[in-house]
Amino acid sequence: MLGKIFLLLCLSSALAEQLCKSDAPNGYKVRLSIQSALGKDAYVWNEKENFLFRSTLAYAMRQQLDGHHFEESNIQMCEETLRVSFWFVVTWPDNNSTTVERGEVEKALRRSRARFNSVFMLTDQTLEFVGIPPTLPTPxxxxxxxxxxxxxxxxxxxxxxxxxxxxxxxxxxxxxxxxxxxxxxxxxxxxxxx
Structure with missing residues (x-):
């Protein structure tokens, strides 16, 4: 029994890594310009910042899709670069092998855009979700x-x-x-x- 659980955990993480790759159908590329935004006060992007990004995105997905319990583990990140860019996909809480549709993720990102900017002390110009134009503020x-x-x-x-x-x-x-x-x-x- 313990062997089967271990096999399922390994298999689910392997499937998740296959879902997250550049140009994935439901994947998004993120670029952060921390140095140009904060200058000498710039922070280092590390695993803690990754966790903060995943938890903020999980919160945004919970807000968008009420009734679904998204966790940080549902946000898969890959292809990270030193200049702070990466790809991510969002998987469903009940099925880690399928990704959430692009439209739902885009709505969640637009709805919580100000929260992302304030959490990372960035702006729409320095925190870019490639392919998702920043929303204009409400009049x-x-x-x-x-x-x-x-x-x-x-x-x-x-x-x-x-x-x-x-x-x-x-x-x-x-x-x-x-x-x-x-x-x-x-x-x-x-x-x-x-």
């Missing part, structure tokens, strides 16, 4: 449309201007009327009746 939405705010301010200014013009003209008429009455009173007071 900013406001509770009130900006043009409506500008319109309300302009209408308020116009209303205040009209009100001021009306008040000034009323006051001017009242001053003219009072000056006319004053003028008429002086003319009447200067005449004597015979």
């Amino acid at each position: 900013v939405t406001y509770g009130t449309e900006p043009w409506l705010i500008v319109f309300a301010v302009l209408m308020s200014l116009i209303c205040v201007f009209i009100l001021l013009l009306t008040l000034v003209s009323i006051r001017k008429k009242m001053n003219q009327k009072s000056a006319l009455l004053e003028h008429d009173g002086q003319d009447a007071g200067g005449f004597t009746q015979v």
